[in-house]
Amino acid sequence: MAEIPLTLAEATEKAKELRTQLNQYAHEYYVADKPTVEDYVYDRLYKELSDIETEYPDLITSDSPTQRVGGKILQGFEKVTHEVQMYSLNDGFSKEDIYDFDERVQKLAGKPVSYCCELKIDGLAISLRYENGRFVQGATRGDGTVGENITENLKTVKSIPLELKKPISVEVRGECYMPKQSFVNLNKEREEAGQDVFANPRNAAAGSLRQLDTSMVAKRNLSTFLYTVADFGPMTAQTQFDALNELSEIGFRTNPEKKLCQTIDEVWAYIEEYHEKRSELPYEIDGIVIKTNEFTIQDELGFTVKAPRWAIAYKFPPEEAQT
Numbered sequence: 001m002a003e004i005p006l007t008l009a010e011a012t013e014k015a016k017e018l019r020t021q022l023n024q025y026a027h028e029y030y031v032a033d034k035p036t037v038e039d040y041v042y043d044r045l046y047k048e049l050s051d052i053e054t055e056y057p058d059l060i061t062s063d064s065p066t067q068r069v070g071g072k073i074l075q076g077f078e079k080v081t082h083e084v085q086m087y088s089l090n091d092g093f094s095k096e097d098i099y100d101f102d103e104r105v106q107k108l109a110g111k112p113v114s115y116c117c118e119l120k121i122d123g124l125a126i127s128l129r130y131e132n133g134r135f136v137q138g139a140t141r142g143d144g145t146v147g148e149n150i151t152e153n154l155k156t157v158k159s160i161p162l163e164l165k166k167p168i169s170v171e172v173r174g175e176c177y178m179p180k181q182s183f184v185n186l187n188k189e190r191e192e193a194g195q196d197v198f199a200n201p202r203n204a205a206a207g208s209l210r211q212l213d214t215s216m217v218a219k220r221n222l223s224t225f226l227y228t229v230a231d232f233g234p235m236t237a238q239t240q241f242d243a244l245n246e247l248s249e250i251g252f253r254t255n256p257e258k259k260l261c262q263t264i265d266e267v268w269a270y271i272e273e274y275h276e277k278r279s280e281l282p283y284e285i286d287g288i289v290i291k292t293n294e295f296t297i298q299d300e301l302g303f304t305v306k307a308p309r310w311a312i313a314y315k316f317p318p319e320e321a322q323t
């Protein structure tokens with residue numbers, strides 16, 4: 001039976017209700033990894049919203065889930081200067097390197113320090129800026145000072161919130177990556193289409209974010225983990241561990257495998273644990289990032305020209321080729 005068309009007032013109210021519901025379902029699925037409804041429920045509501053927006057295009061908002069499918073053909077990527085530099089990390093390759101790092105840090109800090117340990121995601125570093133809770137700009141790391149504006153492409157990455165849970169202005173950094181299974185599926189498709197395959201998920205993620213057709217990016221099933229706050233705005237965290245929890249509270253996807261370690265022995269145990277678990281993870285990691293947890297100590301230790309004195313990246317040895 002043909003439905004009676006909604007009036008503008010009814011459509012406005014219904015669209016707002018559907019957007020809120022759909023964005024909540026999408027947050028549960030893509031950010032919290034805890035979906036609460038089946039796909040067909042989401043798809044039905046999505047079609048209802050899409051039909052209303054087709055009937056009343058003025059009702060389309062920047063945070064509508066219909067804006068995630070892309071469809072813009074970009075002419076290129078503008079340059080973006082990072083107000084806060086996107087630093088790189090000093091690397092460590094052995095247990096001795098890690099214990100030497102701890103010795104240096106304890107000496108500089110003049111007291112015992114705790115460490116926040118996180119998985120080193122093998123993807124593409126990105127910076128996300130929000131104004132009054134709205135996603136306004138996304139950029140690549142570039143050389144750490146100047147990156148590329150890939151906002152339109154990042155809007156199609158479902159785990160990147162278009163609207164935060166609080167209307168705050170912040171800048172955050174993290175990694176955009178392609179899950180292992182998505183990488184396998186994509187290369188299978190490309191091989192069947194006679195196209196070149198990607199060497200690894202990092203290259204696949206980087207290649208996807210360089211697409212000028214945003215609808216192509218939307219199909220690549222990219223995801224994110226956020227892990228650094230460059231502009232805190234009203235955020236209150238005083239440690240790295242708390243900052244990760246605060247990032248999650250305001251709507252970002254963060255990696256759940258983090259660990260607060262009180263000693264370097266605990267740090268080394270965590271490194272060994274995840275060297276073992278590496279192959280079971282649904283995404284590629286190439287090491288572990290270790291940071292002094294307290295921001296006051298990070299401020300005291302500061303940076304060398306290249307990298308922070310208060311962090312080190314332990315790099316796993318290359319994985320043995322799968323025979």
Ligand SMILES: NC(=O)c1cc2c(N)ncc(C(N)=O)c2s1
Binds near residue numbers: 120
């Ligand atoms: N170059 C960098 O500063 C970092 C790079 C990465 C990476 N690839 N994955 C995770 C983290 C993290 N959790 O801090 C960092 S930090």
